[in-house]
Amino acid sequence: MSPGFEPFASADSLIAASPNSYVVFDSQFNIAWLNDAYARVTMREKAELIGRNLFEAFPVDPQSDSYRQLSGSLHRVLDSGERDEIALIHYPIENPDGTMQSRYWSATHSPLRDASGTVVHILQHTVDVTELQELRTLRDNAGLVSRARAVERSSDEMREQLARMRTMVEQAPGFVAIVAGEHHRFELANAAYRRLVGERELLGKTVAEAMPEVIDQGFVDVLDGVFRSGEPFVGKAVQVRLNNEAGDAEEDRYLDFIYQPITGPDGKVGAIFVQGYDVTDEVRADEQQRILINELNHRVKNTLAIVKGLAMQSFRAVAEGERAYKVFNQRLDALAAAHSLLTERKWEAARLFEVVGRALRATAGARIDHCTVHGEDSELGPQTAVALAMLIHELATNAIKYGALSVEAGAVEIATSIDRSGSEALLRLVWQEQGGPPVAVPAHTGFGTKLIRRGIANHRSADATLEFAAGGVICTIVAAVR
Amino acid sequence: MSEAIFNQRRVLVLEDEPIIAMLVEQMLEDAGALVDGHATLASAEAAIDRFRPDLAVLDVNIHNETSYALAARLADLRVPVIFATGYGIGAHPEAFAQIPTVSKPYDISEIAAALEQAISANSA
Structure with missing residues (x-):
């Protein structure tokens, strides 16, 4: 330590003695402390300022830009906890004789925190730039003022835009x-x-x-x-x-x-x-719908089973009922098979080949080996699928009784194609029997033949033809895919 | 598959819908089985010791309960079990997922096929 060194006791005295003016406000903007320079520049006594509200000590019109700028800056410090600057503010103050004096200032507001980090005071460092401002005014007729104001206005606008964006995100x-x-x-x-x-x-x-x-x-x-x-x-x-x-x-x-x-x-x-x-509500609604569809399918399947049971009891009670029961039961099974398929596909669509295959299996049993399906596969709408399953059942039943599936050498070929040239896709299915006994046109038409001839009338071009050709029955079905 | 597997076999049937119960019992009897039909879980449970079934056909949903516990008990006694249900196949809890299941409405050949599967799984 150098001899004669004088330790510096208090940093407070430094700011108190500074030629720069400093003032401290509390969070209500009451003047809590000021240095001599501040008293000098504002032409007041320290004692008359301490404890007074800033805007009472230095009153301005609350509608004025002066008020808006100063109050806005102080509030921003409180709200954000960050330093805020006013590049230039016109803020008139009172002369000791009671007249008003126009003054220009530049100010910095810094937050002062307590031990817990809360902003409890604001330190204002203010510089009286009136002379500078007047010189500049003389020079460029307020060019600087207008520029500074423009900068402040644009930063005000940015602040507002940011606030609007925050509000939008928030809401x-x-x-x-x-x-x-x-x-x-x-x-x-x-x-x-x-x-x-x-x-x-x-x-x-x-x-x-x-x-x-x-x-x-x-x-x-x-x-x-x-x-x-x-x-x-x-x-x-x-x-x-x-x-x-x-x-x-x-x-x-x-x-x-x-x-x-x-x-x-x-x-x-x-x-x-x-x-x-x-999306919890949507997921729950989907789940609810799945349960309902499942329950509906269950009811329909149960009802079909009950119908089968009723049929068994009813047909058996009458003479010659056994044969009728068998026919009825097989038709019901064909219907149930199509229904099961649609259930598995949630009633949205079923594959053409699968509909044909299941109907054949339900009706022809082991003789399905004598059937071939080829051509184009496609999704079918629910109604088309059920109707087609019933038609295939009737065709297969006839083939087993009188046609190609009644003999070992017989075969059925099923060819499919989809015509997409029109506005609605059309299914074309050709059922052709070969190798069966000689075909004779039946003397009377039963339910099966009638049903086949009606086809699947779901389109103006829908059609079904049943030909008792000598080489084997040929059935051509045209229907809308959906 | 053959319906001959039912010949002289003792089949326990659990089905709470009377008309469906009559249908399945009739189908099984026509195939030569000795059928003991029940409409409640309690009565089917009680019948196990008395009737000593060789096979069992159980509806899954019985008066808002399930027959899973009964199926588990029969499986412990090494009695082949199949489920008959109006719900989709594959809707069982994991422990019962391997049990052959026929979907209503079913016919005797489907029941025969499922029971054959259950018998071969049981002897495996």
């Missing part, structure tokens, strides 16, 4: 969040997101801290993957179990969402944008 119907860094720390979470997770504290916490229950469900792993790879992740109706607001119960939700990586200027992923919708 968006879908949930939105931004999680930053490799630990996925919440930077933003809108109202829908906060609602989804039971209104818990999110900002500043990592996903794992804020929502520990999702770790084991693999969501943090997925975020890790997106952060590492830079590849977005899209989830459809993904089940997630979330704690409720009180944290005492869990609830399953179903979400459609995307984890979109946000890359910085360096090309690296800095954060992940989370956006999506709660």
Whole structure:
């Protein structure tokens, strides 16, 4: 230590003695402290300012730009906790003689925090730039003022736009969040997101801290993957179990969402944008509908079984009933087979080859080996599928009784094609028997033949022809596919 | 498949819909089986010791309960079991997924085929 060194006792005295003017306001903008320079520049006594509200000590019209600028800056410091600057403010003050003096200032407002980090005071560093301003005014007739004002106006507009954007994101119907860094720390979470997770504290916490229950469900792993790879992740109706607001119960939700990586200027992923919708109601409604369709199918199948039972009891009670029962029972089985097929396809569509194959198997049994199906396969609408199954059943029944399937050497060839030239696709199916006994035109037409001749009348071009050709029966069916 | 497998076999039938029960019992009797039909789980359960079935055909849903527990007990006694259901095939819980199932309405050949499958699974 140099001899004669004088240690500096208090930093406070430094700012108190500074030629720059400083003043401290509390959060109500009451003057809590000021230095000599501030008293000098405002032409007041220290004692008369301490404890007074800023806007009482230096009154201006609350509608004026002066008020708006100063009050706005101070509020921003309180709201954001960050420093705010006023490049240029016109703020007149009172002379000791009571007249008003026009003054221009430049000011910086810095937040002062208490031990807990709350902004309790604001330090204003203000510079009287009136002379400079007057010189400039002389020089360029307020050019600087207008420029400075333009800059302030445009930053005001940006602030407003930002505020509008924030409001839009906040009120968006879908949930939105931004999680930053490799630990996925919440930077933003809108109202829908906060609602989804039971209104818990999110900002500043990592996903794992804020929502520990999702770790084991693999969501943090997925975020890790997106952060590492830079590849977005899209989830459809993904089940997630979330704690409720009180944290005492869990609830399953179903979400459609995307984890979109946000890359910085360096090309690296800095954060992940989370956006999506709660589709729980839709998923539950689908489930409800599935249960209803299942129940309906069950009822229909049960009813068909009951009809079979009734038929057995009824036909057996009458003389010669056994044969009639067999015919009826087989028709019912053909109907049931088509119904089963449609049930398995949720009544949306059935494959043509499968409809034909099942009807043949139900009717022809082992003689299905004598049948070949070739041509174009296609989806069939439910009504077409049921009608076609019944027709195939009748054709096969006739073939077993009188036609190609009644003898070992006989065969049935079924050829299909789809005509897509019109507005509606048309199915063309040709049933051709070969190698059976000589065909004779039947003396009378039974139910089966009548049904076949009616065809599947679901289109103006729909048609069915039944030909008792000498070499074997030929049946041609044309019908709309759907 | 052959309906001859039913000849002189003791078949326990559980079905709560009377007309369907009559149909399946009739079909089985026509195929030569000795049938003991029941409409409730309790009565079918009680019949196991008395009737000593060789085979069992169980409806899955019986008065809003399921016959899974009964099927498990029969399986423990190494009695081949098949399910008859109006619901889709493959809707069983995992433990019962291997049990052959016929979908209503069924005929005797389908029941015979399923029971043959159950018998061969049982002796495997």
